[in-house]
Amino acid sequence: MRLPAGFVASGVRSGVRKSRPDLALIVCEKGATAAALFTRNRFPAAPVVLSRAALRESGGRVQAAVINAGCANAITGRAGAAAARRVQRRAAELLHCPPERVFLASTGVIGVVLPDARIRMALPAAVARLSAGGLDAASHAILTTDVGPKVAAASFQAGGRRRRVVGFAKGAGMIHPDMATMLAFVLTDAAAAPGYLKAALRRAADETFHAISVDGDTSTNDTVLLLASGAADAADAAALEEGGPGSAEFEGALTRVCSELAWRIVRDGEGATRVMEVTIEGAASRRDAKLAAHAVATSPLVKTALHGGDPNWGRILAAVGRSGARVAPARARLAVNGLCLVEGGAPAAYRERDAARLFARERVPITVHLGAGTASARVLSSDLGHDYVSLNADYRS
Numbered sequence: 001m002r003l004p005a006g007f008v009a010s011g012v013r014s015g016v017r018k019s020r021p022d023l024a025l026i027v028c029e030k031g032a033t034a035a036a037l038f039t040r041n042r043f044p045a046a047p048v049v050l051s052r053a054a055l056r057e058s059g060g061r062v063q064a065a066v067i068n069a070g071c072a073n074a075i076t077g078r079a080g081a082a083a084a085r086r087v088q089r090r091a092a093e094l095l096h097c098p099p100e101r102v103f104l105a106s107t108g109v110i111g112v113v114l115p116d117a118r119i120r121m122a123l124p125a126a127v128a129r130l131s132a133g134g135l136d137a138a139s140h141a142i143l144t145t146d147v148g149p150k151v152a153a154a155s156f157q158a159g160g161r162r163r164r165v166v167g168f169a170k171g172a173g174m175i176h177p178d179m180a181t182m183l184a185f186v187l188t189d190a191a192a193a194p195g196y197l198k199a200a201l202r203r204a205a206d207e208t209f210h211a212i213s214v215d216g217d218t219s220t221n222d223t224v225l226l227l228a229s230g231a232a233d234a235a236d237a238a239a240l241e242e243g244g245p246g247s248a249e250f251e252g253a254l255t256r257v258c259s260e261l262a263w264r265i266v267r268d269g270e271g272a273t274r275v276m277e278v279t280i281e282g283a284a285s286r287r288d289a290k291l292a293a294h295a296v297a298t299s300p301l302v303k304t305a306l307h308g309g310d311p312n313w314g315r316i317l318a319a320v321g322r323s324g325a326r327v328a329p330a331r332a333r334l335a336v337n338g339l340c341l342v343e344g345g346a347p348a349a350y351r352e353r354d355a356a357r358l359f360a361r362e363r364v365p366i367t368v369h370l371g372a373g374t375a376s377a378r379v380l381s382s383d384l385g386h387d388y389v390s391l392n393a394d395y396r397s
Helices: 046-058 077-095 116-128 135-141 194-207 247-267 286-298 300-307 313-322 352-359 386-393
Strands: 008-012 023-038 061-071 102-109 150-158 161-170 183-188 223-228 275-283 333-336 339-343 363-369 375-382
Touching (some): 008 135, 023 046, 023 194, 046 102, 046 223, 061 135, 061 183, 061 223, 135 150, 161 247, 183 247, 247 375, 275 286, 300 313, 313 339, 313 363, 339 352
Antiparallel strands (some): 150 161, 161 183
């Protein structure tokens, strides 16, 4: 898959990881409008701190993004911050742009200072290999425990022109809402005003990246970056702005891309075999709906039952009941893929084997009606099995 117009990318091996590609580079030679969402973890990694500051200094303009796997460079103090700055400066020298236009992102083990000399030595090779067809190499270079790369694309029409949105991401563990929950990079060849781009990204993230959970943990490095090159537009074309022509079409494409990446992240959850789509209906408020949805999505008892294909709906309603959401038990309803298991707060008439068959599928849609109002929320989550423990017990080995 080719990148949107205006972008080139590459992926190379720097030696931070023992044998796999571990350094990705995205470049927009003429500069792109940028918006980003970062982790809210109180121990933000050095690249998060530096990139947040760079966006402020550049007025939301980015010319390059340097992403490394194998070392998070988080909780590394002044040494980690200095290492990140050296990478930023070296990339700026090679690409002939101000350092504040270089965005950094890292993923990997926490508590280890980035071996920046290896990355700086590998950057010339990354620059030399930049191409419009470099998406595959870049998407592989950012992976950690992921089974494989996660890429999504969509297009939209605006002003008689076809524009594209392409995204790639990594994430399999430490996945939970509170922006962000992974590393994700979304690129478009449309032109967009910086403020509007940030608002559009927030809305898309609320429906996608903010609505997934694998293990209830968020990382110190989580970042979502959205870049708009404007290369598909004529020089005098108006940039996308709030409520303007083409904005609805753009946000539709953006949300489709983010939704696909979010699904792939949950499906690729460490050791995951199934994805449950938890929908809460009939809540007294949006907050209550989210409380109930996240309680189900993060319950170890629900997730282990899902792994075994066990339609143990009692665990689901128990999680809802402790979530803090208001519930009218006598009006509560629970269904799985349309099969009603609980009606009016009591077991419905169904065959156990039919429920077990539905719980054994790759996608398990679960709908709970709280009987307390009209608000709703939806969260994606994966099952929890033996492989998750194995992967994370040996992660640093």
